[in-house]
Amino acid sequence: xxxxxxxxxxxxxxxxxxxxxxxxxxxxxxxxxxxxxxxxxxxxxxxxxxxxxxxxxxxxxxxxxxxxxxxxxxxxxxxxxxxxxxxxxxxxxxxxxxxxxxxxxxxxxxxxxxxxxxxxxxxxxxxxxxxxxxxxxxxxxxxxxxxxxxxxxxxxxxxxxxxxxxxxxxxxxxxxxxxxxxxxxxx
Numbered sequence: 001x002x003x004x005x006x007x008x009x010x011x012x013x014x015x016x017x018x019x020x021x022x023x024x025x026x027x028x029x030x031x032x033x034x035x036x037x038x039x040x041x042x043x044x045x046x047x048x049x050x051x052x053x054x055x056x057x058x059x060x061x062x063x064x065x066x067x068x069x070x071x072x073x074x075x076x077x078x079x080x081x082x083x084x085x086x087x088x089x090x091x092x093x094x095x096x097x098x099x100x101x102x103x104x105x106x107x108x109x110x111x112x113x114x115x116x117x118x119x120x121x122x123x124x125x126x127x128x129x130x131x132x133x134x135x136x137x138x139x140x141x142x143x144x145x146x147x148x149x150x151x152x153x154x155x156x157x158x159x160x161x162x163x164x165x166x167x168x169x170x171x172x173x174x175x176x177x178x179x180x181x182x183x184x185x186x187x
Contacts, residue, residue: 001054004030006061008087015052016076023052024118024148028171032146033058035169035178036114039144040064043113048100048129053080055116060089064114069095070103100125104132112138118148127157134162134181145179 001023003011015023024032032055033040041063047056048070056067067089069080077097084090096103100119115133119125126147133139145163147155151170155177158165167178 001052002026003054003058003061003087004033006058006063008057008061008089011087013052013054013057013083013086014079015054016073016079023054028174029054029058031169031171032176033062035167035176036144036146037062039114044068044109044111044138046070046107046112046115048103048115048117049119049125050080051076051118053083055118056093057083057087057089059114059116060092061087065092066109067093068103068107069093070100071095071097072099100129101132104129104136107136107138109138111140112136112143115139115143115145116148117146121150121153126153130158130161130163130179139181141181141183143180147177147179149175149177151175 001013001015003009040059043064045056045059045064045067050069050071053069056069060067071077080095084093096106117129162182163179164182166180169176
């Protein structure tokens with residue numbers, strides 16, 4: 001696993017040991033960031049269920065001004081911190097060691113530009129996070145939310161929550177679903 005492009009290009013990244021995380025492959029990460037290229041420079045990027053931190057670090061390498069890393073596992077947090085130090089991005093990163101839903105209340109940005117989440121599969125965590133995000137002040141109609149999920153994951157509930165699917169990119173075993181809010185809602 002490595003940084004694909006940008007200022008930290010080709011630097012290797014550590015991944016937590018064991019099966020607790022599924023690092024996004026370099027190929028899928030490259031495809032994702034090719035789609036995000038117009039939005040990443042200068043952005044506030046939130047990486048939920050960060051694992052090794054490779055997605056948020058890729059965003060920083062490609063010009064994001066700030067990235068939040070939300071992760072609950074101690075071993076993964078250590079890995080994120082080591083990767084941030086190695087790539088020299090600690091000054092533009094905020095690491096939150098909390099569960100995803102709790103951590104979302106500890107982000108005090110005016111607006112988040114991109115929110116990426118790669119939750120454990122088959123636990124329904126993406127729905128819980130999306131239910132929380134719809135009322136977060138920093139999620140606007142312009143915020144792009146990307147969910148990495150298994151191919152079979154059902155997102156038929158999105159419209160009822162207040163989201164629309166902008167794009168869906170399918171891979172061999174998983175997919176990226178790109179979402180935005182359908183309307184501003186009162187807090």
